[in-house]
Amino acid sequence: MAEVETKEEYRDVLQSLLAILRAEDEDYEQIEDFLEEMHPQEIAHLLESLPSSDRQVVWEHVPADSEGEILVHLADDVRSAIMDRMDTDQLVAATESLDTDDLADLLPEMPRDIVQEILLSMEQQERERLRSVLSYSEDSAGGLMDLDMITVRADTNLDVVLRYLRRRGSIPESTDSLFVVDREGRFQGLLPLTVILTSDPEMSVAEVMEHDVIGIPVDMSARDVANLFERRDLITAPVIAEDGQLMGRITIDDVVDVIREEADHSLMSMAGLNEEEDMFAPVLTSTRRRSVWLAINLLTALLAAWVIGLFEATIEQLVALAVLMPVVASMGGIAGSQTLTLVIRGMALGKINPTNARTIFRKELGVGIWNGLIWAIVIASVAGFWFNSVKLSIIIAAAILINLIMAAISGAVIPLILKRMGGDPALSGSVILTTVTDVVGFFAFLGLATLFLI
Amino acid sequence: MAEVETKEEYRDVLQSLLAILRAEDEDYEQIEDFLEEMHPQEIAHLLESLPSSDRQVVWEHVPADSEGEILVHLADDVRSAIMDRMDTDQLVAATESLDTDDLADLLPEMPRDIVQEILLSMEQQERERLRSVLSYSEDSAGGLMDLDMITVRADTNLDVVLRYLRRRGSIPESTDSLFVVDREGRFQGLLPLTVILTSDPEMSVAEVMEHDVIGIPVDMSARDVANLFERRDLITAPVIAEDGQLMGRITIDDVVDVIREEADHSLMSMAGLNEEEDMFAPVLTSTRRRSVWLAINLLTALLAAWVIGLFEATIEQLVALAVLMPVVASMGGIAGSQTLTLVIRGMALGKINPTNARTIFRKELGVGIWNGLIWAIVIASVAGFWFNSVKLSIIIAAAILINLIMAAISGAVIPLILKRMGGDPALSGSVILTTVTDVVGFFAFLGLATLFLI
Known part of the structure; x- marks a missing residue:
C-alpha cells in the first residue's frame, strides 16, 4: 500500500477500506495489511471518519502494539466507545507501550479497578513518575510534559x-x-x-x-x-x-x-458544539446534546417574541412593521457577530487585553456608528420606496442606527465581561449577543413606531 | 527585563511600553532596551497589539537586524502599512538577513523596482534559489520549503x-x-x-x-x-x-x-472577516470592509422580508403570527449552523469526504427530525397557551418541524456543494444557510397559517 499523504490518498484508503468492509466475504487479512502500513495517528483519524459499526470491525484488526497510541489520539467520545468494549487484559496491554504523559491522559477515563491493575503492573519508579504527571491539570505544562529525556x-x-x-x-x-x-x-x-x-x-x-x-x-x-x-x-x-x-x-x-x-x-x-464529539455518534445522543443549545436559544427567541408581543396593537395597525422588523434584528446580529468574533479571537491569541481593550472598543464603536449610518440610509430608502412612507423610513433608519451601535458595544464588551466572570466567551458570547441585538432591534423599531407613527 | 512568557507577562510588557510611549518625555532608550530582549516573532505580536500610531514609533526602535524577520511574521495588513513607510535602502537592508523561503513570502508584496534592487544585491546562486521558491504557490509545499539543509x-x-x-x-x-x-x-x-x-x-x-x-x-x-x-x-x-x-x-x-x-x-x-486584517485598522477602512458582508446579509434579510410581505393580509388578521415568526426562523438558523459548523470542520480536517458524506447526511437528517419533533411539541405548547389557540399551535409545530429538517439538510449539503463549485464553505456557508432557514421558516409558518387559519 502506498503512503497516505494527501487528503485525496486518504479518501482512497477510506474508500478501499469501506469496499472491503461492505464485501460479501469480509477479507480481514486485507484490512490488517492496510492498517499495518499506517501510523497510529492516521489510524485514529481513520477510525474517526468511520461510522460506528465499521469502526468496531476495524478496531479489532488494529496492530496490537499500536492500540495504546491510537486510543490517545482519538476524540474523547470515540475513545470511550471503544474502551467500553475492551476487557481489562486488553486495556492493560494497550497501555503498556505508552509514554508516561500519554498514559496520564488515558487513565482518568478508565474504571478505577483497571487503573489499579495498571498501576500494579508498573515498576515502582515508573509508578511514581506517573503519579507526578497525574497530579497536574491536563491543561497545564505539567499535564503536557513527558519524562523521557536525557x-x-x-x-x-x-x-x-x-x-x-x-x-x-x-x-x-x-x-x-x-x-x-x-x-x-x-x-x-x-x-x-x-x-x-x-x-x-x-x-x-x-x-x-x-x-x-x-x-x-x-x-x-x-x-x-x-x-x-x-x-x-x-x-x-x-x-x-x-x-x-x-x-x-x-x-x-x-x-x-x-x-x-x-x-x-x-x-x-460558537455553534454550541463540543470538539471532542464523535461525528458518527448515534442520532439520539447527538439530538440530546444539541437540544441543550437549542433550548437556550429558544429562551432568547421567546424573549424577542415577548418584546414583539408588547407592540401587537401597533403591528395590527401597520403590518409593514412586521415585514421589516427582522431586517433590523438581523443586521444588528451580523454586525455584532463580526465584532464579537474579532474580540474573541484577539483574546485567545493574547492580542487583546485590558491594556488595549479601550482602543479596540473605541474603534469598534466607530465602525458601528459608520456602518449604522450607511445602512440606516440604504434601508430607509428601500423601506420608503417599498411602503411609500417617509415616516416609516425615518423610523427604520433610527432603529438600524441604534441597533448597529448597540451591536458594536455588545460585541466588544460581552467577551470581556464573560472572561472576567470566568466564563468561556466563545461558548456563550454569540447567544448573549443575538439576544441583545434581537431585543434592542425589535424594541427600538416597534417602540419608535408606536411613539411616532400610530 | 524578564522573559515574556505568559499572557500576563505579555500584558505587563505592553502596559509598560504604553506607559513609556504616553509619558511626557518619551524615553526611546527604554523602548530599545525592551525590544532588545524580545524575539522577532514576539515583537511582531506586540506590534499587532498596538494602535497604529504607537506602532510606528515602536517600529523605529526595533533592532535593525530583526526587521526582516518581524515583517515576515506580521499580518498582511500591518506589514504593508509599515513597509509603505520604509524607503528602498531600509527595505533592502531588512531583507538581507532572511532565509530564502521568508524572502519569497515578502517579495510579492514589494514594489517592482525594490524587488529588482534586492535581486541585484544577491549572489547569483542565491538569486536562482529564490527564483525557484518564488515559482511555487505560497500555499504549496514549494512555497513553504526553505533551502537551508545539509x-x-x-x-x-x-x-x-x-x-x-x-x-x-x-x-x-x-x-x-x-x-x-x-x-x-x-x-x-x-x-x-x-x-x-x-x-x-x-x-x-x-x-x-x-x-x-x-x-x-x-x-x-x-x-x-x-x-x-x-x-x-x-x-x-x-x-x-x-x-x-x-x-x-x-x-x-x-x-x-x-x-x-x-x-x-x-x-x-464564518463572520465575513479576514484573518490578515489589522485589529487597529482605521475606522473607515474597517467600515468599508465589513460593509461588504453587511450588504450581502441585507440582501438575504430583504429576501426574508419579501417573503413576509407576501402574507401581509394574513398577519393583519392575526398579529400573533408576527410575534411568533422570528422563533421559527431563529430555531432553524441555530440548528442549521450546528450541522454546518460540524461539516465545515470535518471537511477541513479531511474527516468528511465523498465516501462518508452520505452517512453524515443521514445522521444529521436524523438529528434534524428528532430535534424538529421535540421543539415542535415544546414551541406548540408555549404558543398554544400564550395565544390560546390549538390551531395556531399545530401550525407552528409543523413549521418548526419543516424548518429544522430543512436546516439539517442545508447544513450538510451547502458546504459540499460550495466545495464542489470551488468556493470557500467557511466564507459563504453561513449566509446561504441563514437565507434558507429564514425563507423556509417564514414561508412555512405564514403559508400554513394562510391555508388553514384564516
Whole structure:
C-alpha cells in the first residue's frame, strides 16, 4: 500500500477500506495489511471518519502494539466507545507501550479497578513518575510534559557525552537537546544535539551549553505554552518546578495538538458544539446534546417574541412593521457577530487585553456608528420606496442606527465581561449577543413606531 | 527585563511600553532596551497589539537586524502599512538577513523596482534559489520549503560526516536530520542527528540511514502538508520534485503557522472577516470592509422580508403570527449552523469526504427530525397557551418541524456543494444557510397559517 499523504490518498484508503468492509466475504487479512502500513495517528483519524459499526470491525484488526497510541489520539467520545468494549487484559496491554504523559491522559477515563491493575503492573519508579504527571491539570505544562529525556552535568566533557550516547544506543523521540542539570537536579541549561555535533569533543558541556533558555513553569497553562512555542519556534522546552528542579520536557508534537484543539474549540463552541464529539455518534445522543443549545436559544427567541408581543396593537395597525422588523434584528446580529468574533479571537491569541481593550472598543464603536449610518440610509430608502412612507423610513433608519451601535458595544464588551466572570466567551458570547441585538432591534423599531407613527 | 512568557507577562510588557510611549518625555532608550530582549516573532505580536500610531514609533526602535524577520511574521495588513513607510535602502537592508523561503513570502508584496534592487544585491546562486521558491504557490509545499539543509552521500562513513559537521561549525536551525542524496541530487533517505550520535562512527551512512521516509511532493497543498506533519509528528521533512530531486525541506515552525492561520481562517471567515486584517485598522477602512458582508446579509434579510410581505393580509388578521415568526426562523438558523459548523470542520480536517458524506447526511437528517419533533411539541405548547389557540399551535409545530429538517439538510449539503463549485464553505456557508432557514421558516409558518387559519 502506498503512503497516505494527501487528503485525496486518504479518501482512497477510506474508500478501499469501506469496499472491503461492505464485501460479501469480509477479507480481514486485507484490512490488517492496510492498517499495518499506517501510523497510529492516521489510524485514529481513520477510525474517526468511520461510522460506528465499521469502526468496531476495524478496531479489532488494529496492530496490537499500536492500540495504546491510537486510543490517545482519538476524540474523547470515540475513545470511550471503544474502551467500553475492551476487557481489562486488553486495556492493560494497550497501555503498556505508552509514554508516561500519554498514559496520564488515558487513565482518568478508565474504571478505577483497571487503573489499579495498571498501576500494579508498573515498576515502582515508573509508578511514581506517573503519579507526578497525574497530579497536574491536563491543561497545564505539567499535564503536557513527558519524562523521557536525557540529562547531563555541566562539568562533563563532550566526548564523555558522545560515548554515553553511543552506549545508550537510542535517544527519545523528538529530542533536539539534552538537559543540563546540577547535582540536585536543578535545571541549568540546554545542550542542543547540533552543538554536540559541531563542537570540539575536548570542550566541557559548561563551555558550549545554552544558558539563556526558557524554562516553562510546571503550572503554566497549555494555551500559554502553545503561544510560547509558536512565538519562539521551539521544538522542545524544559519544564521547571518553582525550586528550579527539572520536571520534564514538552515537545512540539503535543503543542501542535493543543493549537489544533484550541482553534477547534473556538469554532465549535460558537455553534454550541463540543470538539471532542464523535461525528458518527448515534442520532439520539447527538439530538440530546444539541437540544441543550437549542433550548437556550429558544429562551432568547421567546424573549424577542415577548418584546414583539408588547407592540401587537401597533403591528395590527401597520403590518409593514412586521415585514421589516427582522431586517433590523438581523443586521444588528451580523454586525455584532463580526465584532464579537474579532474580540474573541484577539483574546485567545493574547492580542487583546485590558491594556488595549479601550482602543479596540473605541474603534469598534466607530465602525458601528459608520456602518449604522450607511445602512440606516440604504434601508430607509428601500423601506420608503417599498411602503411609500417617509415616516416609516425615518423610523427604520433610527432603529438600524441604534441597533448597529448597540451591536458594536455588545460585541466588544460581552467577551470581556464573560472572561472576567470566568466564563468561556466563545461558548456563550454569540447567544448573549443575538439576544441583545434581537431585543434592542425589535424594541427600538416597534417602540419608535408606536411613539411616532400610530 | 524578564522573559515574556505568559499572557500576563505579555500584558505587563505592553502596559509598560504604553506607559513609556504616553509619558511626557518619551524615553526611546527604554523602548530599545525592551525590544532588545524580545524575539522577532514576539515583537511582531506586540506590534499587532498596538494602535497604529504607537506602532510606528515602536517600529523605529526595533533592532535593525530583526526587521526582516518581524515583517515576515506580521499580518498582511500591518506589514504593508509599515513597509509603505520604509524607503528602498531600509527595505533592502531588512531583507538581507532572511532565509530564502521568508524572502519569497515578502517579495510579492514589494514594489517592482525594490524587488529588482534586492535581486541585484544577491549572489547569483542565491538569486536562482529564490527564483525557484518564488515559482511555487505560497500555499504549496514549494512555497513553504526553505533551502537551508545539509546533504550527505550514502557511501560516506559517519566519522567523515562528524568531521564535516565540526568543520562546518554550525547547523541550520530546526535541523533534526541530514538529507542523503545520490550523485544526481535525488533524495535517498534521512540521517537523523540522533542516529549520528548513537551509532558506531565506523559505519556508513547507507547502513544507518532511514529509507522509509515521507518525501513531500513540491506541489502538495500547505493544508495537506500540515495534516501530514500533525499525523506523523514530523519536525522536518524533505520536499521532492517529480523526478526524485531533493528540492528543500519544510520545518515544523512554518507548519505551525499554517495550522494556526487555517484555523483562524475558518473562524474569521464564518463572520465575513479576514484573518490578515489589522485589529487597529482605521475606522473607515474597517467600515468599508465589513460593509461588504453587511450588504450581502441585507440582501438575504430583504429576501426574508419579501417573503413576509407576501402574507401581509394574513398577519393583519392575526398579529400573533408576527410575534411568533422570528422563533421559527431563529430555531432553524441555530440548528442549521450546528450541522454546518460540524461539516465545515470535518471537511477541513479531511474527516468528511465523498465516501462518508452520505452517512453524515443521514445522521444529521436524523438529528434534524428528532430535534424538529421535540421543539415542535415544546414551541406548540408555549404558543398554544400564550395565544390560546390549538390551531395556531399545530401550525407552528409543523413549521418548526419543516424548518429544522430543512436546516439539517442545508447544513450538510451547502458546504459540499460550495466545495464542489470551488468556493470557500467557511466564507459563504453561513449566509446561504441563514437565507434558507429564514425563507423556509417564514414561508412555512405564514403559508400554513394562510391555508388553514384564516
